[in-house]
Amino acid sequence: MKEGDVVLVPLPQADGRIKNRSAIVLRAMPPFADLLVCGISTQLHQKAVGFDELLEPSHADFSTSGIKAASLIRLGFLAVLPVTGFLGVIGSVSAERHRRLVERLSNYIRAAAP
Numbered sequence: 553m554k555e556g557d558v559v560l561v562p563l564p565q566a567d568g569r570i571k572n573r574s575a576i577v578l579r580a581m582p583p584f585a586d587l588l589v590c591g592i593s594t595q596l597h598q599k600a601v602g603f604d605e606l607l608e609p610s611h612a613d614f615s616t617s618g619i620k621a622a623s624l625i626r627l628g629f630l631a632v633l634p635v636t637g638f639l640g641v642i643g644s645v646s647a648e649r650h651r652r653l654v655e656r657l658s659n660y661i662r663a664a665a666p
């Protein structure tokens with residue numbers, strides 16, 4: 553698995569349940585190369601404007617993503633998980649989209665620091 557891959561992985565939900573969900577690999581994390589992922593959701597109404605990003609059929613990388621319907625890439629839905637827990641790769645997003653997501657998350661963390 554590599555950065556920008558769209559994967560299927562068990563993710564903890566807000567209610568504590570674990571559900572297999574699609575997610576995007578953002579970064580490998582030290583020291584064990586666990587992967588930082590952000591979840592993908594079809595609940596478009598939950599969009600955090602200026603933070604989350606839509607992935608729609610009209611986008612150039614939609615067909616390579618493995619996603620079946622317009623979806624929301626949720627930068628606020630993060631998890632760090634060991635590679636052994638991943639169920640597989642279903643596609644990938646463009647290098648430009650991946651860069652944009654990581655940059656947006658990084659900018660948010662920097663701006664929120666005291």
